[in-house]
Amino acid sequence: MECLYLTMFANIVRNLDVNVIYLVPDITILPTFPPHPSPQINPTHLRSIHGCICMRERKKEGERMKGFSARYRVIVLLLFLFHIIDEARGQAASGPAAAPAPGPPPPLNVTAVLEKGGQFRTLIRLLQSTQIDKRIEGQLNSSNAGMTLFAPSDNAFSSLSPGTLNTLTNQQQVTLLEYHVIPTLITLSQFQTVSNPISTQAGDSSPGQYPLNVTTAGNQVNISTGLINTTISGTVYSDSQLAVYQVDKVLLPLGIFRPSVQAPPPKAGKNASDTSEGPSNDSNDSSDASSTIRRPWRLGIPFAVAVSILYCSF
Structure with a gap:
């Protein structure tokens, strides 16, 4: 003071x-x-003064934080732009990024493919009962050659003669289904250049066994087994491993359904002609014999006349 x-x-x-x-x-x-005497301060005034000071400080703090948040957003935006620029420079320097290698394709399920077609219940039943479906799936997943399957529809099986499938043995049913499978992938366009006969999984393709011949006429593919002629009516499924084509007839191979050969019956006309010729030959022989017998008499009469003339002259 x-x-x-x-x-x-x-x-x-x-x-x-x-x-x-x-x-x-x-x-x-x-x-x-x-x-100097200290002034007397009213507590109420002190609280009001303190509240004003606090409000002023809060206002200043809010303004300060608002400015800080604006600066923070600007900084984050600049960092993001710098990151994008660095990424673009890195891609330009290293070239286009290599695409990830594709994983192995999922295993194929032949019966699922046929079920999606909706009209191959009989074929599915035969494939499952003979285990041909498992064999086909195993070959597809272990080989890159692919496979081709001719799939007769339910109507094709119903058009067979009654009891045709029931008269076959288990091995014959397996061979019949294998006759519908080609152990390589053949597209529709490749049927125009294939060599006949085509070998199937049934085996021997020599004449009279299991040959399969294919011809094309424009976009139409004709199939002949030697007993059955049909066409490919549609594509059920096709990818780089498996092609399934619908056919409207069951492919019947000669090795199983070869027609039996019967001996021709004897001709009735030939026997009748032989019988009719018999008496004629006998009559000819008898006429020859009678002529031989009569011929000495014809020669002896002139000879006797000549001898009589000679005798009288002496």
Whole structure:
């Protein structure tokens, strides 16, 4: 407080243009003033003042955070742009990114393919009962050659003679189904250039056994077994491993359904002609014999006349 009073006194003296040295020779001898009484502060006013100060500080803090959030968004945007630019430069330097290697294809299910076709219930039943479906799936998943399957529809099986399938042995049923499978993939366009006869999984393709001949006429593919002639009526399924074509007739191989050969019956006309010729030959022989017998008499009469003439002349 003393310093405050000294400062106030010095200001007063400066305003009066009085030399402080003459008026105050020694600063230590200045009289001391009584302490200024402290003002009485109302608690209510103190709380209101504190609330105003807090509101002002909150406002300042909000403005400061608002500015900080705006700067933060700008910084994040700049970092994102720099990241995009770096990625573009890296791709330009390293070239296009290599595509990931495709995984192995899922195993094929022949019966599922036929079930999706909707009209091959009899063929599915035969494939499952003979285990041919498992054999086909195993070969497809272990080989890259592919397979071709001719799939007769349910109508094709119903057009067979009654009891045709029931009269076959288990091995014959297996061979019949194998006759519908070609152990290589053949597309529709490749049927125009295949060599006949085509070998099937039934085996021997020599004449009279299991040959399969294919001819084309435009987009139509004709199939002949030697007993059955049919055409491919549609494609049920086709990819790089398996091709399934619908046929409207069951392919019957000669090796199983070869017709039996019967001896021709004897001709009735030939026997009758032989019988009729018999008496004629006998009559000819008898006429020859009678002519031989009569011929000496014909020669002896002139001879006897000549001998009689000669005898009378002597």
